[in-house]
Amino acid sequence: MEPWVVATSLIFVYLLATIVVGVVANRRLTVDMEDFLLYGRKAGFVVLYLTVVATYHSAFAFLGSGGYFYTHGIGFWDAGTWTILVGAITYVLGSRIWALGKAFGYITPADMLADFYESEAVRVLVAVISVLFTILYIQVQAQGLGYILSVASGDRIPFELGTLILLAVAAGYLMAGGLRAVYWTDVVQGVWMYLAVWIGALFLAFKLFGNPLELWRAVAAERPDLLTLPGPQGLFTPGMWVGMGIALSFGIVFQPHMMIRYYSAVDGRTIKWLGATTPIYLMTLYIPAALVGLGGALVLPDLAIPDQVFPELLFRFAPAWLTGVILAGATAAAMSTLDSILHSNMTVLTRDVYQRYVAPGATQAHYVWIGRLIVVGLLGVGYVLSVKTFAFLVTLVTLSGSGALQLMPAIIGVCFPGRRTFTRAGVLGGMVAGLAVLYLTLVPAPNPLAGVVDLPHPLGVHAAVWSIVANFAVTIVVSRLTPPPSAETVIRIHGEVERFVYGGERPPDSGARGLSTEGTSGVSIVDGRRVANGGPRG
Amino acid sequence: MNAIEEGTGGGAAGSESIRRRAGESGPGPLVDPQRGYRSHLVPRTREGWVAVVLFLLLLALAEPPVVYAWANRIEPWIFGFPFLYGYLLAVYLGLIGVLLWVLRRRI
8 A cells, every 4th residue: 555545544534533533522511601711611631731742732842842952952851841830830829710710710811810800801812912922823833734635645635625634624523522522532642642753753763873872872973963952053052051941841831722731621630740740741742752853854955845754764663554543643732732723712702702792691602602603714724824825924923922921910910929919000011012022022023123232032032032021021010000909709719729729718709700600609790790690690 | 017017906806706715735936916827937846957957958959050060960860861961860758758758747
């Protein structure tokens, strides 16, 4: 049998499996927002673990990470730092976010921030950041998928058709089963992609070098520049090392598809288990990536596109069935991130835009159907972005890595009580300042700083560092000068955090501000009115 | 500005009601109506301090200047890996160990 037939067939077998999972998830679906958007807040440890790790590692884990090791050498091993930071952030911050979501019925990041800072302007800005800087990941993952399918089929399935097929499958099972379908497919994807990367890398290391340790010896002998900092092209300066650690830990955790996972957990202890154990998966996935990238730099030194080092090595040296299994793993990696971003964008647009401003007070079933229609719209947008080239997209993709990072001061202000609180004006000013500095330090043109300082990353310091420093500075200064949230809100929300972390009784009159989802604290706010849970909502 | 200081009598009474009950163990009152909440950025227990200091110390070992000065070399080889790679792997495993210890101790 032709190798391309084997490889392509295995990918379609994998796609069929995900469709079956979506159908089964649909049968378990309760037609309300909390189930469709948040898995009913019942995600247990195994499901949540695999969906978090599968969502975090995208097509980049198969393609981009190998390319980084290939081009820039050992500096990319900094990835261990940021993956472990993700775990620590999850343990400390994620558990608090869960507790507040449970108490007050939050569904989106904007729910929590708008409630504490008592501001619809905060809701709108957070929703814009949440959607704008992640919608580009739909494009990135979709392009990765189209590439994988065209490579696997030997270009018999064109890039555009491959992209459309895989986008449609992901959108289909999401519409059918909501977050439950996303999570269940992530369970399959999380296991498959981890095994695929390890098996593929070890196979190549043994076949091409004798064993992985000999691979390291060969790299040290032939390309020692790949094993020290700052790397052959000088990318990994100290400022980049620190900045990537910040951008790819906090910046990823604050993206809506990650924060929604915190809300969906069955309890706070599950989040803490997640925080302590996900780094094991996340960090160790880069061990085989290093073998692929560094070994590929010796075996295929003249690759035009370094990101293709893994599939190129597989096609030249691995049997067709193994190549197919591994490319299906790459497909799994891309789809696990793609479906999560489709879901989070659907959630934000349904909850923060449609329910809030277009049709408040509609039925749960109505919002579920609107969510499904939004997914169709996102499918179309994602496809167009994937197959067309727009100049502004390059800028947006560049910004998206650190865009969500700008939510950091606002989120810390909610989740870490203290003597002083940040204010509405402070966090709004900080986010705007952070985004402006991010643009100025990252985008080469058009940029008033072009020619004045080296761009991107002036003085060798990652733009994420410049932007978050500016953000915090403005947030702190403006907060000192402007009125804080009301005492009632501070006691209600910070009191809940205090109770969750250190114990004690619930603050009095702890009114939840969920929109049509009930918090456990006894009161929800529906259409701007406080309603006791179980009371009339018409 | 301190939102708790601005609170009305109801706010102050509300903050009073979330003080720990008499005899309940814990590191002091949860909130002082005059000064707001005790900071959550500072650990309140000995184990909390140990966890934070240990994690930050290990993290510092994986950051500049250590990584760029002392650890930035190929030799000596550590268990068959070049020094920088093997050193960082050991630090990363240490950091994961701290997280698991924190989980086990329910900190």
